[in-house]
Amino acid sequence: MTSRAEILGALSDVRDPELDEPITDLDFISELKVEDGAATVRLRLPTFFCAPNFAYLMVADAREALLSVAGIERANVVLDGHYASGEINGGVNEDLGFDNAFPDETESPSLEELRTIFRRKSFVARQEQLCRELLAEDYVPEDLAGMMIGDVPASSLLEKYLERRRGLGLDTSDDAPLLVDPDGKRVPEAAVVQHLRHARTVRVSIEGNAELCKGLLATRYNLTDREVRTA
Amino acid sequence: MYEKDGEKYFVVDGHVHYWDASPDNWIEGQEHYAKGWIECFYGYHQLGPEEYYWPMEKYQKYSEETMMKDLFEDGYVDKAIFLPTYLKSWYREGFNTTEQDAVLAEKYPDKFILNSRFDPRDGEAGLEELERKHERYGFKGVKLYTAEWHNGSKGWSLKDPEAQPYLEKCEELGITNIHVHKGPTIWPLNKDAFDPKDIDDAATYFPNLNFIVEHVGLPRIEDFCFMATQEPNVYAGLSVVLGALMHSRPRFFARVMGELLFWVGEDKMIWASDYAIWHPRWQVEMFVDWDYPEGDEYDDFPRLSTAGKKKILGLNAARLYDIEVPSELRLPEADTDAQTVEPTVS
Numbered sequence: 005m006t007s008r009a010e011i012l013g014a015l016s017d018v019r020d021p022e023l024d025e026p027i028t029d030l031d032f033i034s035e036l037k038v039e040d041g042a043a044t045v046r047l048r049l050p051t052f053f054c055a056p057n058f059a060y061l062m063v064a065d066a067r068e069a070l071l072s073v074a075g076i077e078r079a080n081v082v083l084d085g086h087y088a089s090g091e092i093n094g095g096v097n098e099d100l101g102f103d104n105a106f107p108d109e110t111e112s113p114s115l116e117e118l119r120t121i122f123r124r125k126s127f128v129a130r131q132e133q134l135c136r137e138l139l140a141e142d143y144v145p146e147d148l149a150g151m152m153i154g155d156v157p158a159s160s161l162l163e164k165y166l167e168r169r170r171g172l173g174l175d176t177s178d179d180a181p182l183l184v185d186p187d188g189k190r191v192p193e194a195a196v197v198q199h200l201r202h203a204r205t206v207r208v209s210i211e212g213n214a215e216l217c218k219g220l221l222a223t224r225y226n227l228t229d230r231e232v233r234t235a
Numbered sequence: 236m237y238e239k240d241g242e243k244y245f246v247v248d249g250h251v252h253y254w255d256a257s258p259d260n261w262i263e264g265q266e267h268y269a270k271g272w273i274e275c276f277y278g279y280h281q282l283g284p285e286e287y288y289w290p291m292e293k294y295q296k297y298s299e300e301t302m303m304k305d306l307f308e309d310g311y312v313d314k315a316i317f318l319p320t321y322l323k324s325w326y327r328e329g330f331n332t333t334e335q336d337a338v339l340a341e342k343y344p345d346k347f348i349l350n351s352r353f354d355p356r357d358g359e360a361g362l363e364e365l366e367r368k369h370e371r372y373g374f375k376g377v378k379l380y381t382a383e384w385h386n387g388s389k390g391w392s393l394k395d396p397e398a399q400p401y402l403e404k405c406e407e408l409g410i411t412n413i414h415v416h417k418g419p420t421i422w423p424l425n426k427d428a429f430d431p432k433d434i435d436d437a438a439t440y441f442p443n444l445n446f447i448v449e450h451v452g453l454p455r456i457e458d459f460c461f462m463a464t465q466e467p468n469v470y471a472g473l474s475v476v477l478g479a480l481m482h483s484r485p486r487f488f489a490r491v492m493g494e495l496l497f498w499v500g501e502d503k504m505i506w507a508s509d510y511a512i513w514h515p516r517w518q519v520e521m522f523v524d525w526d527y528p529e530g531d532e533y534d535d536f537p538r539l540s541t542a543g544k545k546k547i548l549g550l551n552a553a554r555l556y557d558i559e560v561p562s563e564l565r566l567p568e569a570d571t572d573a574q575t576v577e578p579t580v581s
Contacts, residue, residue, distance in 0.1 A: 022454060051278055052271035087271050125457075205457040205498070208490045213454035215484040216282075223281035 006038060006075035014069040015045070021119055022058050023214040024126040027066065030214075031221060034084065042078040043070045048085055050220035056088045057115055060105065063096045085224075124186040127168040129210050131183070132203035134161045145200070149193035154178030236564065237311035237519050237548075242541050244523065245564035247552035248306065248315040248515055250414075250449060250474040250507030253339055254331040257296040262327055269325040279475070279512050282483040287514045297511055299339060307346060310508070310515035313549065314558055316348045318378040318414055318449075337372060348556055350376040350414070355397040356385045362404055369408050375556055376412035377405065378449075381433070393437040402441050411444055412555050413437075417459065418450025418475060431459045438466040445555055447505060450475045456491065460498035470555070471499045473547070474507035477518050481525070489527050493536030501543035505552050519548065542566055 015036075016028040027033060027047070035046040045066055049059060063081050070079035080097055083089050088106075095105025102115045135148055137159070143151075153176060156162050166176045174180075174188045183191040183199070191199045221227065237244040256273035258266075277294055293301075306312040317340060322330040329335065333351040340349035351374050353365045368374075382390045391398065393415070405413065417431040431452040438446050449472035452459030463469040476495075480488035495504060506522065508515035523544055527533035539547075545566060553560050 051275045053275050087268060202457075202461070205460055205494050208487075208494050209454065209456035212456060212480065212484075212487045212491045215487040216453070216479055219282050219479065219483045220278045224278050 006041075006043075006073055008036060008038065011036060011038060011043060011070065011073055011076070014073045015066060018062060018065040018069050020058065020214075020217075021061055021122040021126075022055070022210075023217060024122070024129065024210055025214055027062055030218065031227060032062070034225075038076075041076060042080070043073070043076050044080045044082070045070065047081060047083045048221070048225065049083070050217045050224060052085060052087050054086065054217075056086070056092065056106070057102065057118060059083060059086055059088070060092050060095065060102045061115060061119060063092055064102075067096055123168070123171050125206055125210060127165075127172055127186050128203045129207035130161070130165040130168045132200055132207045134159075134165045135183070135200055136204075137161055145196040146193055148183055149191065149196045151182040152178060153180050153182055156182060236313055237523065239520075239523050242523075242545075243564050244311070244519070244545055245549040245553065245560050246311045246313050246515075246519060247506075247549040247556070247558060248310075248312045248508050248510065249447070249472060249505045249552045250318050251302075251306065251315045251510040252320065252331045252512075253299075253302055253317070253336055254320070254511070255296050255328060255335065256294075256326065256330060260296075260326045260328055262325055265325045272322065272325065272330070276512055279479055282479045283513045284482050284517050287517060289511075294511065302339070302511070303343070303346075305514055305516070306510060310510075311519045312508075312515050314348060314553075314556075315346060315510075316350060316376070316507070316552065316556065318350050318376075319352050320378070320380070321352065324384075333368060333372065333374075340372075348375070348558075350374050350378055350412075352378050352380075353401050354379075354383065354385060355391055355395060355401050356388055358397070362400060365401065365404060366408065369410065375410055376414055377410055378414045378416065380416050382416070393433040398437070399440075402437060402444065406441060406443055412447060413444050414447045414449050414472065416449045417452045417455070431455060431462060434469060435462045435466060438469050442468055444468065445470060447472045447555075449507075451491075451495065456494065460494055463503070464498040469499075469503070470551070471495055471504045472507060473504055474509035475512075477506060477522060478509055478513035481518065481521055486528055489533055489536075492525075492539070493527070493533060496537040496539060496543075500537075501539060501546050502551060504547045505555075506547050506549075522548065 012028060015033065016026045018027045019025060020027060020030060020032070023030065032047050032049060033045060034048045037044040047063060047066065063083050067079050067081045070076050070081070083092050086092065091105045094100070095102065138148060138156070139145070153166070170176050172186060174184065181190045183196065185191060237246055256269065261269035273295055277291060280294065281288060306315050317336040319333045319336060320331045333349065336349055340347040349372055351365070351368050351372065353361055355361065357364065381392060384390070402413070405411070415434060417434070431448055434446050434448060445468050447470040448459055448463065451471045451473065453475060463471060476488070476491060480491060506518070508518055527536065550560065550566065552558070
C-alpha cells in the first residue's frame with residue numbers, strides 16, 4: 005500500500021520552473037487520490053491564462069513523479085481552470101509531448117531549452133542566497149572567491165544550491181570552487197562583487213514573480229494568504 | 236494633484252483603460268476567452284486593498300462618470316494616458332480601443348492623453364492606417380503587444396525587419412513614446428514574445444524615440460534591468476509593480492523598487508495605476524508614504540527622496556509627453572537637471 009506521504013514526497017520534487025518552488029509548497033495541488041495502484045492528482049494555477057508551456061511542464065513532471073513511486077502503476081494528472089486544460093491534460097496523459105499537444109501553436113526554442121534557461125536562473129539565485137548568508141556570517145567577497153564547496157558549512161541553502169548546480173550538470177564535489185557561473189566557469193576574485201550584484205537582481209526577479217503568483221492563487225481560490233502583511 | 240506634509244505632487248497616470256468586457260461584447264464562440272481574460276484581471280484587482288474592490292459586474296463595464304470621479308476627483312490624477320488593448324478576436328467592439336478611448340479623450344481634452352497602436356504584421360496597410368489615425372487623433376504614443384497572436388503568427392519582435400518602417404514612421408510623425416507590454420505571461424504560447432531584449436536593439440537604432448517597458452518585463456525584471464541601465468531612452472513603466480505588490484507584498488515590492496532604482500534610476504521610472512485594474516487613490520497615497528521596511532537587506536539600495544517620488548508620480552511622464560506642469564508643482568532647477576544616478580557596477 006503506497007502512502008499519501010510517499011506520493012506527496014515525490015510530488016515535492018516537481019517545481020514550477022519559473023518560480024523555482026515545489027508545487028506542493030505553492031498550493032498548486034488541490035486533490036490527491038490513490039486507489040489500487042492508481043493515483044489521480046488535480047492541479048490548479050494562479051490564473052486562467054498562466055503560461056501554458058510552464059503549465060505543461062508541471063503536469064508532465066507531476067505525472068512522471070507519480071509513476072516513480074513504488075506501487076503506483078497508473079497516474080492521471082488533471083489541470084483545472086486553465087484555458088488550455090483540454091490540450092494539456094490530453095497531451096500529457098497520452099504522452100503526446102508539448103509540441104504535439106499544440107500542433108499549430110508553438111515555435112522554437114523547444115520546451116527543454118526553456119527549462120534550461122530557468123534552471124540557470126534558479127542556479128544563480130540559489131548561489132546568491134547562499135553567498136548572502138555567508139557574507140552575513142563575516143566572510144568577505146575575497147573569501148568566497150577562494151572557497152571550495154567543501155569549505156562551506158552545511159546548511160539547507162547549501163543543499164539547495166548544490167541541487168540546482170547538479171541539475172546543470174556541474175561539478176559538485178568538495179574540491180570544486182564554490183563560485184562558478186552557469187557554464188561552470190570560476191568567477192575571478194575581482195569580479196565577485198559584480199557577479200553577486202547581478203545575481204541578486206535575478207533572485208529578486210524570481211521571488212517577486214513567485215510572490216505575485218501566490219497572491220493571485222490566494223485570491224482566485226480564497227486561500228488564506230500565508231504571507232504576513234507588514235504594511 | 237496630491238498634497239501631503241506641505242509637499243505638492245503633480246500626478247500623471249501613465250497607463251489607464253476604459254474597457255468593455257461585458258457579456259454583450261463577447262464574440263460568439265470566444266466567450267471562454269473573453270470571460271477568462273476579465274476574470275484574470277479581476278484576480279489582479281484583488282491584490283489591492285479590499286475597500287477598493289468592485290463587484291464583477293461593475294468591473295466588466297464601468298461608466299464614464301465612474302472613471303472621471305475615480306481618476307480626477309478621488310484619485311489625485313492631473314492627466315491620464317490612455318493605452319489601448321484591442322483583443323478584437325474575443326470582444327466584438329474590442330476590449331479597449333483607440334476609438335473607445337477617444338470618446339472620453341475628445342470630451343475632456345485637458346484630462347486625457349490619447350494613444351494608439353500598431354502591429355507590423357499588418358504590413359503596408361497597417362502603416363497607412365497608423366498615419367490615418369495619427370492625422371485624425373494626433374497622438375504622441377503607441378502601445379505595442381509583441382506577444383499578440385495574429386493570423387497564425389505567435390508574436391513579433393521589435394528587431395523584425397517589418398517593424399523598422401513602423402518605428403521610422405513614428406519618428407517622422409512625432410510619435411515619440413513607444414510603450415511596449417513586457418509583462419506577466421498571460422496568453423501566448425510563444426516563449427520569447429515577452430522577452431524584453433528586443434527593446435535593446437530598437438532603443439539603440441532609434442535614439443529619438445522613448446521606449447517605456449510596461450510592467451518592467453515581469454517576470455523577467457533582471458533582463459529588463461540589465462538592458463535598461465545601458466539605454467538612455469528606455470523607461471520603466473511601473474503599472475502592476477505598485478498595484479500588485481505594494482499593498483499585498485510590501486517586502487517584495489521594496490526589493491523590486493530597490494532594484495529598479497539601482498539599475499534604472501528615478502529619472503526613468505513612470506508610475507501608472509493600470510486603471511481600472513486598480514484605483515489610483517491608494518497607490519498615490521501609499522507611494523508618497525513609502526520607504527524601505529526595517530532590515531539591513533535594504534541598506535544598499537538607493538534611497539528615494541520626495542523629489543524622486545515627484546518625478547515618478549508625474550514629472551517624468553510630463554517630460555515625455557510635453558505636459559505643462561504648473562510652476563508651483565515643478566522641482567527646483569537643480570533637481571530637474573539631476574542625471575540618472577549611474578550604477579556602481581554594470
